[in-house]
Amino acid sequence: MPLAVTYPRPMQAPSAEDGPIIGVRDISHSFAGGLAVLSHVDLNVARGEFVAIVGPSGCGKTTLLNLMAGLLPVQSGALTVNGRTPVAGNREVAYMLARDALLPWLTARQNAEFGAMIAGQTAEERRERASSLLAKVGLASFEDAYPKALSHGMRQRAALARTFCLQSPILLMDEPFGALDAQTKLQLEETLLGLWQSERRTVVFITHDLSEAIALADRVVVMSGRPGRIVAIIDIPLARPRSIRLLQRDPQFHAIYSNVWETLEQGLSG
């Protein structure tokens, strides 16, 4: 199966289309003490695209995401989100953390509404959105449950509902399913795809799980170990809409998976 593999350098010519919604130009980043975490990263994310970033732990993928969210200042290079340098708390971006970050004193519905409330949506609007989202993530009968009464997977479902309740065109997700068991993870990936396929917002999804990245994304960005640089950007030719459950039994999915592995090994050794 032929795979479109593009290596970041020499850089691809900027596409003539309506421009990337996220543009990362030659970004390098180091932490206090001089620890370099990112090295010369270039990446364009198109509007409505689902991009997954994979790499070993400590490779700076979360740092890259935090830069996109404006949680960290850009040190070197240029980064634009919707044409502007991102500032934390801007309404263009919804950020989903690895841990659920639910407020324990709020019910599932109140948690789902929380982001929208801060963003200033009216009470009726956000209640309606939150209720329909909770139904979509399978928590319809748990609207009034507190987080302590929810299982791990259910809490992350509620966090998913909170993220989608925001009307931001861009979703940044930092290993949201990383701590879940395999079964629950597949279910949540399915839920995420279901939500995404109905709205097609731009998603940047961090994971250390290659199979998750391939199953979800249009393009998979592979990063090296620290200091992280982009080793390969791989187009995933799987048709949409996808079903995670069916993909597990799809020979094309497994063929792509092994091809990507090969590419990776070449890329990492080369």
Added chain:
Amino acid sequence: MNRELRAGIARPTLLTSQPKPAVRMSSGAVIVIGRIVLIVVFCIAWQYLSDNQLIKPLFFGSPLGILGFLYDGLFVNRSLLPHLLWSVSATLIAFVLGSVSGIGCGLLFAVYPNVGRFFDPFITAFNALPRIALAPLFILWFGLGLVAKIAVGVSLSIVILLSSTVAGARSVDPDLLVLARTLGATPTQVFFRITLPSAIPTIFSGLRLGLIYSLLGVISAEIIGSVNGLGVVLTQSAGMFDTNGVFAVLVILALLGSVLTWGMNILEKRLLRWR
């Protein structure tokens, strides 16, 4: 069948507390009965030892003597009632004043950490000071009435509430703060929606402790010098070798402390249902 199995796993289950099984119920009852038996056996042994002069009744009193004192003081001549009322009202006033000002200062320190840093050594020094040692000074300033004992109670409860509020506000889950940043929450929203609710469980344990310490401060001040209150009854009884009177006051204080703690627990369960 395989599909059914998967659906079964997929269906989320609410982890509510199941109705307690019958074995649990009876074990709870056994514990309650056991406690009553323990008290009864202890009192019978005490009474027996006292009646047979195996321990000196003058020094150790006897359960029936204590009950008699309580019965007289509470239902016959009712001489204990005003004292009980003075002590309880002083405790509650000291508790409310100490809590409100302690929580207020704690939140101020949480919002303006530099203010907290400025006052920290003073508070540490004040906290290290045995506050009962302030009682003579307070009595000198405020007299033998209500105010001096309230002052001692406040001096104890305020620091407890202050430190538990600061600790609670510091215990905020950092993930929640990251979330708030990405959502663009204002400092006021962060304070009222995240910091304050996060601090409330810790504040509550401070309140429970503060209530008991208010009682401690009030009774100590009464023992050192006051015109009324249970502490006064205690010292007077001890001075007259009325050991039953001393024990009677101790029984009242133990019950009072338990009732206050119990009330706080109920309030806490109501307000912190999410825990």
